[in-house]
Amino acid sequence: MAGSTFYLEQYLDSLEDLPTELKSNFNKMHDLDKRNRDTMVQIDSSSDDYLRKVRDLSPSKRKQEMEKIQKMFKKAKEMSDDKVQIAIQTYELVDKHIRKLDADLAKFEAEMKEKGRLSQTESEEETEQEEEKKGKKKNLKDPKRKKAREEEKKQKKTKNSKADVSVTQTPFGILSVPQEVLDMPVDPNEPTYCLCGQVSYGEMIGCDNQDCPIEWFHFGCMSLTTKPKGKWYCPKCLPMFKKKK
Structure with a gap:
């Protein structure tokens, strides 16, 4: 099982930094979320204040107040976009490790199957050699028997390559x-x-x-x-x- 140990060690090494990266990403998302909530509270407060005094404001002052609120909305949107991007990166980070594990499992299973096929082929060859020895003792000049064995070998090789x-x-x-x-x-x-x-x-x-x-x-x-x-x-x-x- 040396192959399985090799893949396991490699995969565990690749996971070494994953918890730290995930923790860092979640902390960033939490910080952005908190700042976004604070900004939304400021927007609500500024909007209420604007509606209370809008009648007493000059057109230029109204424009300034509206631009101030719009900037806060823009800031909140940017923080939300940043949070979404970090969430996507976090998903892709984990998905990358899952795909690597799937690929390693596929390689390992392929190697195990190949080893199984080689062992089976070796056993078949040993059996054939023993049969050939017995056949030679019975009939050393039987070309039909030899030809049949060669055809059987070709069929087995073709079957293995197609699989x-x-x-x-x-x-x-x-x-x-x-x-x-x-x-x-x-x-x-x-x-x-x-x-x-x-x-x-x-x-x-x-x-x-x-x-x-x-x-x-x-x-x-x-x-x-x-x-x-x-x-x-x-x-x-x-x-x-x-x-x-």
Whole structure:
């Protein structure tokens, strides 16, 4: 189980700074929330004061008072926007670690399956060698028996190579999905992404169309190895933005 220990140690190391980052983000959000509430109290007070004395104010003074209240509203909105941005960053921070864990689990399971296949192949080869020895003793000049064994070996190799990758048919073509991901137990509450309709794993890229119904896509399904520069649109949204240009 050395492989599982390696992945576990790596993942725990990546989590080392997570509690500190989360605590810092939550403290910032709490501070912004408190300042925003104080600002809203000031706005209520200033608005009541303005309504009481508005009849006695000159037009220029009324304008000054209104601009003062509007500035407070603008300040409150900016603080609310900052709080939302920190909340999004916090979500993405946690989601990044979840995706890494999913990817590590998929790799680990793939390695375990590969080791299992190798062990099975070695056992089969040993059995075949023993059978061959027995066969030679019985009939050293039997070409039909030898040919049948070679055909059987070819069929087993073809079967193993096809089992490595599964494909999903979509309106945009055939997308390859790692078999280890398909074999992972699915949490019914976990959201699915991409054109392949699978859970998040490995590297993901977000569509820059804010109204995209899917939002997130797997690098592999989009034939990407690195994040492209500038804005990126998924196959569903790209035709619409091409028309706009």
